Amino acid sequence: MKNKLLILSFLFLNIVAYAQTFEAVLKETYLKFEKTEAPQEKLSLVNRLDMIAARYSDQWSAHYYAAYAKVVTSYLLEDEKQRDGLIDQAEQALNKSKTLTKTNDEILVLEAYIANARLAVKPMSRYKKYGEIFDAKLAEATALNAANPRIYFLKGQSVFHTPRPFGGGCKNAMPFFEKAIPLFAKASNGDLSKPYWGQDRNQYYINECNE
Template sequence: MKKYLLSFALACMSLTSFAQADYEKIMSEKIAKIETCKTPEDFQALGNDFQRIGSKESTQWLPQYYAAFSQIQKGRIMMRNGNMQALDGVAAEAEKYLGMAQNLAGADNAEIHLLQKMAYSLRMMVNPQQRFMTDGARAAEELNKAEKLDPYNPRVALIKAEDVYFTPEQYGGSKTKGVEMFKDALAKFNAFKPKTVLDPNWGKAEAEYFLSLPAEKTK
C-alpha cells in the first residue's frame, strides 16, 4: 500500500511539473511576440491569447497582466494614429484584466500599478483639458504607488521619462530633461533582473530608441 501511495504521489508531482513547464513554454512564446506586434490588431490578437491562457491558469496573475499590457499597447498605437475616441473602451478592457491580475497578485504589485497608471493616461488623452484633474490625477497616484513599491523598477523610470518628454514645456515638460531621465531608465534596465523568465521585462528598447534620436529632435 505504501509503495502504491508513493508511486501515486510521484506521478502527481510529474504531472504538475509537466503542466508548469508547458505553461512556461506557452507564455514565453507569447511574451516574445510582444516585440513583433506593430498594429492594434496584432496586440488585440495577442491579448486574446493571454486571456485564454489566463482562463485556464486561473491561479496565475501574469497572463491577465499581459492581456492588460497588450490592450494598453494597442491603445498607445491608436493614440499615435489620432484615434482618441476609442481609448476609453481600450482602457476599460485593460482595467478589467488588471483587476483580475491584482486579485491574484495582491495590491502591492508595482508592475500592476504601473499599468493602471498607463490605462488612466489613455483615458486622459480622450480629452486632456477636461480629464487632467480626474484621470490625470489618478494616473499620477498610480505612478507614485508603483515607485514607492519598487523605486528601482526601470519601467517606472521609463514612463516618468515619457511623461516629461511628451508634456509641453508650458505645462512643465522638457525634452532635454526627458532625455536625461531616459538615461536613468536605461541604467536601471541594465541593472535589472526579472524574478522569473515570465516576469515583466519590457521597455529597454524604448529607452534606447529615445536616446538614439539626433540631438535636434530632442529639443
C-alpha cells in the same frame, strides 16, 4: 468570418492546452506582441493573451500581460471609443491579476500606465483627473521599489508627450529615460513573472531626443 474566428480560437486553445508549460505559451505570445508595431497584429495577439488568461485563470501573470497588451495597443488606435473600450478591458484584467497576487510595484506601475492611457485619449479634458492618478500610482510604486526602471520610463514618456509650455519635451524627459538605463540593465529579461517590459521603448525615446 465569425465561424472562422471561432474555429481559430478553438484551435489556439487546444494548442495552449497541450503546450509544455504555461510560461512557455505566455512568453511566446508576449514576445510576438512586443516585436510587432502593426495595430491589427497587436489586436490579434491581445486576443491570444485573453485566451491564455481564460485557460490559466489562476495565474496572475496571465491577466497582467493581457492588461499590459491592451494598454500598449490603445495608444496605436485612432477611434476614441475603441481606445477607451480597450483600456476598460485592461483595467478589468489587471483587477483580476490583483486578486491573485499581493499589490506590488509592478501592479502599481501598470495602474499608472492605464491612467496615462486614459489621459492620452482626451488630454485636454482628462489631464487633471488621470494625471493625478498617474502621479499617485508611480509615487506608491517608488515607495515600494525605487529601483523599478518602468517608473522612470513612464515618467519620461509622459513628459515627452506633454507640450513644452507645460514643462514637456525632450529636455525635461531625458533625465528620466537616462535614469532608467542602468536600472533596466540590472533586470532579468527572461522571466515573465518578473516584468521587464519598457527597455526598448525607453531607448526609442532617447534616440528620438538625440536626433
